[in-house]
Amino acid sequence: MTTYVWGYLEEYHEEREDILDAVQTVFGSGRLVLGPSVEGFEREYAAYHGLPHCVGVDNGTNAVKLGLEALGVGRGDEVITVSNTAAPTVVAIDEAGATPVFVDVDPVTYLMDTAQVEAAVTPRTRAVVPVHLYGQCVDMAPLRRLAEAHGLALLEDCAQAHGARHHGRLAGTMGDAAAFSFYPTKVLGAYGDGGAVVTARDDVDRNLRRLRYYGMEETYYVVATPGHNCRLDAVQAEILRRKLRRLDGYIAARREVARRYAEGLGDLTGESGLVLPAIAPGNDHVYYVYVVRHPRRDAIIEALKGYDISLNISYPWPVHTMTGFAHLGYATGSLPVTESLAKEIFSLPMYASLTPDLQDKVISALRQVLERL
């Protein structure tokens, strides 16, 4: 049997009864759109963050898009973010009608280099979208100072950082609003698509509820501007309620997997060229993915196929080099750290239900491959 980097099918086998019970709860309730399951999840997810508001939406991409729109971002505005992210971050900025502007990332943590943000601010800049990549947070203090000085909105992309902390503060509580994805592979994953935006701001909450519901505040009446249909599905919401109770357990299990990788591979760093994840000061990492780096990445991935281990790259192409974003005008070489990372990074299997036996198999296969390289 092939070992993959994700384990949501293994998790289903462990949690099957609870998941199917959630499905039956919704199907039998007669409330298939919004209703008590979505309201319940929104209340519980907001409470998890100690925030007054959570608005469930249909996926993480639309969580970023609606988050930006709810903060007043639109056509003609510029939004500063990173190219070293999942393309959906940037797709969402484009969908909101704004122009993405990229800064490079830190060569050690691979997170937004906040020192580069100020130089990217223009009179058209309206927002900054820091991405808490791989499960750890961007340093938010410099961004908050900058946002205040220039009157910018801060939207955290938390799609990879459910439950992560930065100097004790939860990801999603450090900006004006925060976008989450519940795509099945994420640290808190649904059984299909799902997303949410959390915020402490009453005005942003009200905008979000209107934007996800055609632009209506009252049924059948579009108030200010036409919105979208971006509601969180009730079945996914009920499943997420069950899984939210286990979120801290998932995170603890992921940290244990990371600890075992460090223990099993730590002696190889340096000479072999293998680089393990670095944790930035003040961060509690949740390890959405366990990203390592090696100059001979492609050869390693190929050799591991012989051990029935199928690895993944998050992400193989920097967004600014994709033909779909050629119109943004970034030449190759313009974001050197991002571009060099894309050639060398790869992810090892990481999920809460990864067994020590299976992980040992991965560690020993990787050790053998590196020795023969």
Ligand SMILES: *Cc1c(COP(=O)(O)O)cnc(C)c1O
């Ligand atoms: C997964 C992801 C998204 C998009 O979420 P979807 O639910 O797949 O639309 C956005 N940003 C980042 C950083 C992601 O990892």
